[in-house]
Amino acid sequence: MRRISDCLDLATSKHGIMIKTSNHASSTWPLRVVLPVFLISLAVSCATSVQPPQHFLRSADNSSDQWLDTVVDIEIADVRIVHLPLTDAFAGMKLVIARADAPVESLKLALHANRVTRRQALWLLAEKYGLAMTVERVKEQPPYIGISKK
Numbered sequence: 219m220r221r222i223s224d225c226l227d228l229a230t231s232k233h234g235i236m237i238k239t240s241n242h243a244s245s246t247w248p249l250r251v252v253l254p255v256f257l258i259s260l261a262v263s264c265a266t267s268v269q270p271p272q273h274f275l276r277s278a279d280n281s282s283d284q285w286l287d288t289v290v291d292i293e294i295a296d297v298r299i300v301h302l303p304l305t306d307a308f309a310g311m312k313l314v315i316a317r318a319d320a321p322v323e324s325l326k327l328a329l330h331a332n333r334v335t336r337r338q339a340l341w342l343l344a345e346k347y348g349l350a351m352t353v354e355r356v357k358e359q360p361p362y363i364g365i366s367k368k
Contacts, residue, residue: 270337275352285310286337292331298325307339313364314362350368
């Protein structure tokens with residue numbers, strides 16, 4: 219453990235006044251700058267490298283699977299789940315929230331990830347917020363994503 223006296227140099231100015239200086243601040247500023255940047259990039263890297271389970275949101279409809287497997291950049295913050303289809307990354311998404319899960323409707327989401335599939339992003343949101351998501355189908359209608367609490 220360092221002592222305060224180890225961190226301080228006593229320097230004398232040309233007028234004989236004692237001045238305390240510290241080398242500690244100048245030696246740790248790179249760490250204070252680099253460490254947060256590293257941690258953020260590590261978190262983003264981990265989030266984008268995690269793949270959803272094989273069966274997550276799989277359907278018999280090829281166009282739905284193709285849409286879900288499209289790579290996008292996700293930048294959402296404080297977006298209500300019911301407004302998710304209004305975001306750039308999820309434009310065109312059809313979703314239904316289970317009536318029994320009214321608290322889910324007011325849930326606000328945040329996710330920042332680059333170069334992930336929509337399926338991967340939805341899985342990350344499901345895991346982060348404790349949601350169950352399934353592909354549902356009504357006869358003669360395009361498939362939609364059903365969302366409820368786990």
